[in-house]
Amino acid sequence: MSVVATIPARHKNVNRAEVCDQNFVEFAQNWAGTPARRGADDAPVLPGSVCSVRDFVELFESQLVSRHLDLMARVLRVKNKVFYTIGSSGHEGNAMVARLTRHTDPAFLHYRSGAFMAERFRKLPGMDPIMDSALSFAASKDDPASGGRHKVWGSKPLWVLPQTSTIASHLPKALGTAIAIEQGKRIRHASPIPQDAIAICSFGDASANHATAQTAFNTAAWTAYQKLPAPVLFVCEDNGIGISVKTPTDWIAASFSGRRDLDYFRADGLDLAAGYEGVARAIHHCRTTRRPTFLHLRTTRIMGHAGTDFEIEWRSVEELMTVEATDPLLRSAAIALEAGIYTKEQLLQKYDAIRKQCFAAAEEADRRQKLTDLGDVMAPLAPYHPNQVNLEARRADFAERRLAVFGGEEKLPEKLPPRHLAIQINNALHDLFCKYPEALLFGEDVAQKGGVYTVTKGLHKAFKNARVFNTLLDETMILGLAQGFANLGMLPIPEIQYLAYFHNACDQIRGEAASLQFFSNGQYRNPMVMRIASLGYQRGFGGHFHNDNSITALRDIPGLVIGCPSRGDDAAMMLRTLTALAKVDGRVCAFLEPIALYMTKDLYAAGDGQWQFAYPAPDQALTLGEERVYAPEAKDLVVFTYGNGVPMSLRAAREIEQAQGWKVRVVDLRWLLPLNEAAIARHARECARVLVVDEGRRSAGVGEGIVTAITEAGFGAKPLKRVVGADTYTPLAGAALLVLPGDADIVAAARTLS
Ligand SMILES: Cc1ncc(C[n+]2csc(CCOP(=O)(O)OP(=O)(O)O)c2C)c(N)n1
Numbered sequence: 001m002s003v004v005a006t007i008p009a010r011h012k013n014v015n016r017a018e019v020c021d022q023n024f025v026e027f028a029q030n031w032a033g034t035p036a037r038r039g040a041d042d043a044p045v046l047p048g049s050v051c052s053v054r055d056f057v058e059l060f061e062s063q064l065v066s067r068h069l070d071l072m073a074r075v076l077r078v079k080n081k082v083f084y085t086i087g088s089s090g091h092e093g094n095a096m097v098a099r100l101t102r103h104t105d106p107a108f109l110h111y112r113s114g115a116f117m118a119e120r121f122r123k124l125p126g127m128d129p130i131m132d133s134a135l136s137f138a139a140s141k142d143d144p145a146s147g148g149r150h151k152v153w154g155s156k157p158l159w160v161l162p163q164t165s166t167i168a169s170h171l172p173k174a175l176g177t178a179i180a181i182e183q184g185k186r187i188r189h190a191s192p193i194p195q196d197a198i199a200i201c202s203f204g205d206a207s208a209n210h211a212t213a214q215t216a217f218n219t220a221a222w223t224a225y226q227k228l229p230a231p232v233l234f235v236c237e238d239n240g241i242g243i244s245v246k247t248p249t250d251w252i253a254a255s256f257s258g259r260r261d262l263d264y265f266r267a268d269g270l271d272l273a274a275g276y277e278g279v280a281r282a283i284h285h286c287r288t289t290r291r292p293t294f295l296h297l298r299t300t301r302i303m304g305h306a307g308t309d310f311e312i313e314w315r316s317v318e319e320l321m322t323v324e325a326t327d328p329l330l331r332s333a334a335i336a337l338e339a340g341i342y343t344k345e346q347l348l349q350k351y352d353a354i355r356k357q358c359f360a361a362a363e364e365a366d367r368r369q370k371l372t373d374l375g376d377v378m379a380p381l382a383p384y385h386p387n388q389v390n391l392e393a394r395r396a397d398f399a400e401r402r403l404a405v406f407g408g409e410e411k412l413p414e415k416l417p418p419r420h421l422a423i424q425i426n427n428a429l430h431d432l433f434c435k436y437p438e439a440l441l442f443g444e445d446v447a448q449k450g451g452v453y454t455v456t457k458g459l460h461k462a463f464k465n466a467r468v469f470n471t472l473l474d475e476t477m478i479l480g481l482a483q484g485f486a487n488l489g490m491l492p493i494p495e496i497q498y499l500a501y502f503h504n505a506c507d508q509i510r511g512e513a514a515s516l517q518f519f520s521n522g523q524y525r526n527p528m529v530m531r532i533a534s535l536g537y538q539r540g541f542g543g544h545f546h547n548d549n550s551i552t553a554l555r556d557i558p559g560l561v562i563g564c565p566s567r568g569d570d571a572a573m574m575l576r577t578l579t580a581l582a583k584v585d586g587r588v589c590a591f592l593e594p595i596a597l598y599m600t601k602d603l604y605a606a607g608d609g610q611w612q613f614a615y616p617a618p619d620q621a622l623t624l625g626e627e628r629v630y631a632p633e634a635k636d637l638v639v640f641t642y643g644n645g646v647p648m649s650l651r652a653a654r655e656i657e658q659a660q661g662w663k664v665r666v667v668d669l670r671w672l673l674p675l676n677e678a679a680i681a682r683h684a685r686e687c688a689r690v691l692v693v694d695e696g697r698r699s700a701g702v703g704e705g706i707v708t709a710i711t712e713a714g715f716g717a718k719p720l721k722r723v724v725g726a727d728t729y730t731p732l733a734g735a736a737l738l739v740l741p742g743d744a745d746i747v748a749a750a751r752t753l754s
């Protein structure tokens with residue numbers, strides 16, 4: 001007779017949720033130990049434990065809430081009343097982390113955090129973890145975390161910032177938030193949380209290997225190595241598996257226990273009585289030493305990866321039974337019975353009462369409103385209050401500070417002759433630093449050197465280390481830091497050295513920063529102005545990675561704002577608008593600075609100085625979407641363009657006028673996301689022919705958006721042509737110009753429109 005044949009039929013059940021549920025009930029019914037006399041509330045729950053009876057009772061209840069939410073989700077998923085079944089079963093020990101931290105310690109949580117949440121809900125009166133979770137499972141509009149947009153663990157009052165499904169992506173911003181707690185003290189920023197707060201960040205054992213996780217560990221250690229504080233508590237919930245791939249035995253301990261400047265603690269998350277001390281030690285260490293702390297929490301995974309994971313199809317019943325025997329709720333039940341906290345009957349009654357509460361909440365949640373309107377879905381994605389933004393962008397109540405920074409009335413940049421783009425961006429940044437004491441500028445080489453192109457020169461000297469600083473060489477972490485500073489109300493202005501290296505870290509903006517307002521239903525925001533040295537035409541220098549013209553990767557990020565100036569005065573005014581958008585509406589903004597125009601002074605001929613412009617006084621700004629029009633009276637041809645395309649098109653316009661006799665209007669769009677479709681349509685309507693000059697790529701640039709706007713407005717029948725970059729990487733030296741549009745290409749394209 002095989003071993004399997006001796007296994008009772010109920011253990012072969014495909015539905016492991018039912019098996020685990022019955023295991024608990026049977027365990028309680030069959031328990032044959034002798035209960036101790038229940039101790040006082042403050043007494044150890046078991047002899048020698050630092051977990052008191054009171055601690056245990058509440059922790060166990062949080063565990064039960066979490067478990068029954070999981071079980072409920074599995075049952076109601078089939079009835080289409082629940083839309084998410086990744087559970088927390090086996091991880092309920094994380095309730096200890098919640099109990100031993102504060103609700104003002106920002107938490108960035110693993111998706112198996114049901115018990116952590118139930119426990120954290122105790123920290124404020126009048127909150128109901130069961131109903132809130134049920135609303136979230138049901139994707140109800142009333143879900144307090146995301147308003148029905150995703151099943152996330154999140155809460156505004158409890159400082160749980162909702163996380164997306166991308167594993168490990170939250171580690172950089174968790175570390176960023178920890179560093180921000182300390183940074184806030186340095187710049188005397190009024191922090192929304194106490195000065196001794198710590199940031200908590202949990203994740204799975206498989207996720208610990210991810211590059212995005214590793215950069216956070218590395219940066220945390222890099223920070224501590226320099227004796228700088230980084231009070232982050234990394235909690236690795238080690239269940240030994242990631243979906244179906246086992247983590248090598250002891251890999252997490254082997255990999256992290258000896259890591260320099262990442263202080264390693266371990267605790268048994270399967271046993272509240274035994275594990276509490278380790279968790280408490282790790283948290284105390286993190287809070288008091290302000291050092292990055294790694295808590296290795298032993299967990300297990302009960303009921304598969306998610307409801308759709310029928311483990312029995314790929315694991316043996318024996319193996320499943322072995323795992324299920326480690327269920328931390330069985331251990332908690334044993335403690336409760338042994339410690340005389342509940343009789344068997346009381347325990348089963350409690351178990352059942354919480355089950356009923358969860359189902360009742362789920363049924364109620366199912367009756368609540370869903371998101372049924374696209375406007376509602378999108379409302380928190382990209383808030384925009386134009387009047388307030390315009391007012392804020394033009395607010396110039398910092399005259400005294402700028403006098404000190406620029407060195408006197410006669411040295412104010414608006415009193416000086418016209419200058420090129422790099423200088424005017426530099427002046428604008430100085431002004432913004434005067435205007436916003438909470439502004440921080442950081443990135444690679446930005447401090448003493450002033451950036452690769454000296455655009456940030458002088459800022460470090462004027463505003464010192466606490467506000468202008470070099471980071472380590474890691475774009476993911478630069479953007480993680482930005483999110484951290486923003487989470488605590490500062491105004492981050494991160495710099496990415498080249499557009500190609502933004503792509504290296506794109507997920508931090510696409511998956512994380514830009515999605516925060518959406519997934520938190522507008523409750524959390526991480527405003528920032530990300531400056532990126534961008535685009536091509538470096539006279540053949542640098543090859544593709546210093547001439548990257550891929551804008552599409554940014555243009556398809558929901559909610560992002562992209563500005564791209566072609567000249568210094570516009571750049572200054574646009575930066576003011578972008579910072580105002582960040583301040584007023586919490587927007588995540590990208591500012592693409594065309595490298596080739598940084599130092600460009602001339603337009604038509606060497607020495608003409610016609611691409612230098614006067615610095616606009618600080619009360620001048622642009623309205624988002626506002627385009628610049630050259631020769632607005634011209635009607636024979638309109639050229640839509642941006643960035644390097646602007647001076648090229650202006651030169652080409654002269655030739656076209658001479659060759660074709662046409663009057664040419666050139667429109668510098670300036671804002672690449674959102675595109676001002678109404679303005680595009682208006683110019684297309686007013687002019688006889690259309691050219692689109694797009695230095696992005698043929699199949700993925702800005703031009704497709706422009707042509708679509710024209711076509712949808714009904715002007716697609718007009719003679720129209722795109723002059724675009726080729727679908728290729730940019731080569732080195734002179735060959736670069738073969739792949740990018742040039743003046744002559746624009747003139748030639750115009751000829752075909754006659
Ligand atoms: C970046 C990324 N890659 C892949 C996935 C798909 N995925 C979701 S969970 C998971 C396994 C995670 O395992 P672990 O970190 O051990 O957490 P556990 O589920 O075991 O708690 C994978 C591969 C994802 N969500 N994000």
Ligand SMILES: [Mg+2]
Nearest residue numbers: 204205241242
């Ligand atoms: Mg795992």
